[in-house]
Amino acid sequence: MTVYPEIDMTEQHDEHEHRDDQGSYDLAVEEARPKVKQPPLYRVVLINDDYTPMEFVVDILESIFGMERTRATQVMLEVHTKGKGVCGVFNFEIAETKVAQVMSVAKQHQHPLLCTMEES
Numbered sequence: 001m002t003v004y005p006e007i008d009m010t011e012q013h014d015e016h017e018h019r020d021d022q023g024s025y026d027l028a029v030e031e032a033r034p035k036v037k038q039p040p041l042y043r044v045v046l047i048n049d050d051y052t053p054m055e056f057v058v059d060i061l062e063s064i065f066g067m068e069r070t071r072a073t074q075v076m077l078e079v080h081t082k083g084k085g086v087c088g089v090f091n092f093e094i095a096e097t098k099v100a101q102v103m104s105v106a107k108q109h110q111h112p113l114l115c116t117m118e119e120s
């Protein structure tokens with residue numbers, strides 16, 4: 001008479017399963033690595049030009065970027081002297097919205113003011 005070992009040979013086992021010391025199969029489960037990446041941030045940047053009035057740029061920095069008048073004036077002068085300047089750093093959606101708001105108000109007033117965003 002043939003004696004078979006007392007393990008279930010009817011199930012299929014693959015290489016991820018290991019027999020423990022009782023002879024039964026355990027599934028080796030690797031814990032998923034938590035997704036810890038922070039979403040990217042974007043600098044909203046104003047570009048200088050020769051035609052947009054300084055006062056208009058200061059108004060934009062106050063109304064769209066919530067700056068105090070003194071800070072808005074500093075940033076406007078930075079753009080005026082260096083060619084560009086950062087208005088703020090935001091997530092993608094907010095940065096995109098701010099850029100669209102600036103471009104829309106500039107267009108309404110027929111100023112050639114440019115505003116862009118860049119990943120920070």
Ligand code: TYC
Nearest residue numbers: 046047048049052053054079
């Ligand atoms: N250079 C403009 C002027 O002399 C002022 C200005 C500042 C324009 C910032 C655009 O993003 C700008 N009237």
